[in-house]
Amino acid sequence: MYRYSEFDHAFLAERNRQFRAQVERRLSGALTEEEFRPLRLMNGLYLQLHAYMLRVAIPYGTLSSAQMRRLADIAERWDKGYGHFTTRQNIQFNWPKLRDVPDILDALAEVGLHAIQTSGNTIRNVTADHFAGAAADEIADPRPYAELLRQWSTDHPEFQFLPRKFKIAITGSPNDRAVTRAHDIGLRMVRNAAGETGFEVIVGGGLGRTPMIGKVIRDFLPAADLLPYVEAILAVYNMLGRRDNKYKARIKITVHEEGIDRIRSLVEEEFATIRPRYDGSDQVLLAEIQQSFAPPAFVAKPVAAEEEARRDPVYRAWAETNLTAHRRPDHAIVTVSLKAHGATPGDATAAQMRVLADLADDYGYGELRISHEQNVILPHVARADLPALHARLLKAGLGTANIGLASDIIACPGMDYCALATARSIPVAQELALRLDALKLEHAVGPLKIKISGCINACGHHHVGHIGILGLDRAGVENYQITLGGDATETAAIGERAGPGFAYDEIVPAIERLILAYLDLRQGPEETFLMAYRRLGAEPFKAALYAREGERDAA
Amino acid sequence: MSRAFSPKVVTANDLLTGEVVYLAADGRWSPRHADAELLTDEAEAELRLIEASAQEDRVVGVYLADARPGPRGPEPVHFRETFRTRGPSNYPHGKQAEGIPQT
Numbered sequence: 001m002y003r004y005s006e007f008d009h010a011f012l013a014e015r016n017r018q019f020r021a022q023v024e025r026r027l028s029g030a031l032t033e034e035e036f037r038p039l040r041l042m043n044g045l046y047l048q049l050h051a052y053m054l055r056v057a058i059p060y061g062t063l064s065s066a067q068m069r070r071l072a073d074i075a076e077r078w079d080k081g082y083g084h085f086t087t088r089q090n091i092q093f094n095w096p097k098l099r100d101v102p103d104i105l106d107a108l109a110e111v112g113l114h115a116i117q118t119s120g121n122t123i124r125n126v127t128a129d130h131f132a133g134a135a136a137d138e139i140a141d142p143r144p145y146a147e148l149l150r151q152w153s154t155d156h157p158e159f160q161f162l163p164r165k166f167k168i169a170i171t172g173s174p175n176d177r178a179v180t181r182a183h184d185i186g187l188r189m190v191r192n193a194a195g196e197t198g199f200e201v202i203v204g205g206g207l208g209r210t211p212m213i214g215k216v217i218r219d220f221l222p223a224a225d226l227l228p229y230v231e232a233i234l235a236v237y238n239m240l241g242r243r244d245n246k247y248k249a250r251i252k253i254t255v256h257e258e259g260i261d262r263i264r265s266l267v268e269e270e271f272a273t274i275r276p277r278y279d280g281s282d283q284v285l286l287a288e289i290q291q292s293f294a295p296p297a298f299v300a301k302p303v304a305a306e307e308e309a310r311r312d313p314v315y316r317a318w319a320e321t322n323l324t325a326h327r328r329p330d331h332a333i334v335t336v337s338l339k340a341h342g343a344t345p346g347d348a349t350a351a352q353m354r355v356l357a358d359l360a361d362d363y364g365y366g367e368l369r370i371s372h373e374q375n376v377i378l379p380h381v382a383r384a385d386l387p388a389l390h391a392r393l394l395k396a397g398l399g400t401a402n403i404g405l406a407s408d409i410i411a412c413p414g415m416d417y418c419a420l421a422t423a424r425s426i427p428v429a430q431e432l433a434l435r436l437d438a439l440k441l442e443h444a445v446g447p448l449k450i451k452i453s454g455c456i457n458a459c460g461h462h463h464v465g466h467i468g469i470l471g472l473d474r475a476g477v478e479n480y481q482i483t484l485g486g487d488a489t490e491t492a493a494i495g496e497r498a499g500p501g502f503a504y505d506e507i508v509p510a511i512e513r514l515i516l517a518y519l520d521l522r523q524g525p526e527e528t529f530l531m532a533y534r535r536l537g538a539e540p541f542k543a544a545l546y547a548r549e550g551e552r553d554a555a
Numbered sequence: 556m557s558r559a560f561s562p563k564v565v566t567a568n569d570l571l572t573g574e575v576v577y578l579a580a581d582g583r584w585s586p587r588h589a590d591a592e593l594l595t596d597e598a599e600a601e602l603r604l605i606e607a608s609a610q611e612d613r614v615v616g617v618y619l620a621d622a623r624p625g626p627r628g629p630e631p632v633h634f635r636e637t638f639r640t641r642g643p644s645n646y647p648h649g650k651q652a653e654g655i656p657q658t
Contacts, residue, residue, distance in 0.1 A: 027570075033615050047616055049635075050642055050649045051573035080648055095648070098571050344645045415635060416643035424638075426645045476633055 002147050002292045004112040012109040019043050020102035044115025048419050054093045055118040060128035060146040061089035063368040065357040070111040072353035085346040087372045089127045121162045123153035129171040129178045130371035134333050134379035136325040139189045142172035144290040163241030164249035181205045181214045181492035184251045198222045204255030207458035211494045212252040215260040227282050232270035296365035301384035309387040318401035334378040337400040341437035345411040345429050346374030355396040363389050406448040407433040414454025421454035423471025423478040431508050448529045464488035466530045468495045480507040485533045517544030563600045564591035564622040565607045567614035575639045578607050588640045589628030
């Protein structure tokens, strides 16, 4: 893992000292709210529906056990004993008090965490494949590049006042788990014909009000050109991006309006100017960063006992859904579900965070990851240790066997917390998961991504859910629109709207009808929901959604 | 002719805690929606909003929210304002945990 240098520590301490003084000036009346607001937002402090909210970045989703313990301490000491992991690999504390925030930021800085650029029209937390450095299908660990981008973009003077916020995602695997095609810039590591490592650069993706799948601006960018090329994209966007209309200010609109070919030629022109200014020091820094991402000293252990443990059906169900192939055959990647049926997606109590930190120390070389799907990952666990790990997870209420299944729902905070929301998301997710559990169907249904957003800003990624749910305010009543056929992976697609929305108490039965219809329609268990949807189109699913009572009974 | 003015209350969040508060007729900020002054006159409502917005040492995010008269005092009209009177639905946190009546 990357460890802060003296420079990093000094930078953060100074930044936190400044913010402490800014809070004091706000409280003394020396700063108006209008003056203070951009300062608090730069430091991740929002005002939400019922309280302030502090958004802390978890760079590329990587946490040490010590950092996780500190998050637990903060949740307990300054919040209400829990934290909420988000779809951008951040953690949000929902109840901080203004006077406490400088102390919270100092406590974070002690373990190398911060809330800088988790708001505002800046380059936000760079997100990455949550299996980075562990996945069997990976070309190379993308996190050193993500860390390089983090250092370069933090407080970058040219990019503090972009037309709009800017999100970068990176993956080192051909199987895209980082939703790179729905980011302002998506970076997919690839090899060229000569076997050299570089990036496919995707630009202009995004969800929100105007969802767009990103377009390839460069098929192959040599890895050494990453910073100057990203800088060229940002420079072009900074000039061309629309500042006249907030809803047209993201780079996806710039790319859409100007056309990818024009953007490409402008970026290449800019790149030609910028590239010679890079004297190689970025590569020296990258080499240093890469050293700190060296894999842990893996301990080889026999796997026979783990295979034996699969006779236990509870363990086996969990192993089948929550484990992913590690690059070492005697290890596995463990995804710990924060989606116990009926719980709030992405929430972890302080006690659970400590259990996860302990498990990381005991079985996982001290490493943890947060996924954009709001789960926690132990990236390196010897298979021999899995049964013992599973037993401890069960005890802590963290043993739910549902990763990738229908109840592994992404949900934004929605109108239970968020000031921008138009409807609630969390209780829809809770009730849906409880219903799925009662039906005992989700293992038979197989892979199914349900994603819920409480407004068109789409923090819940509903557009790329196989089933997307969007909560809206229709004439003063919560109403939920369904989209079908979305896909967040390398075959990314924006879901299509199924038709009229459903009332709050109709949405869970509607999703149940969809799932039951899929079971009737599929050619066999090997045909997933998404495959069936692609084969059949929307019509049979719409029929199930909108069939009137009588017709449903007759069917 | 402009449309009939729908009654309003002045609401905001407490500067220090972020808690939802309502402006009472005597100028105090109360955590209870029912304590709010129900403003039935548009000009009066605008004036109260301006006065309240000037209290930057106490509150942030001041705005007018639709409300209607109820047996114990003003009640919220929109579901968003109803949620603000009690707290989130997934945990017993916020006003609902502090014994503050919802309306």
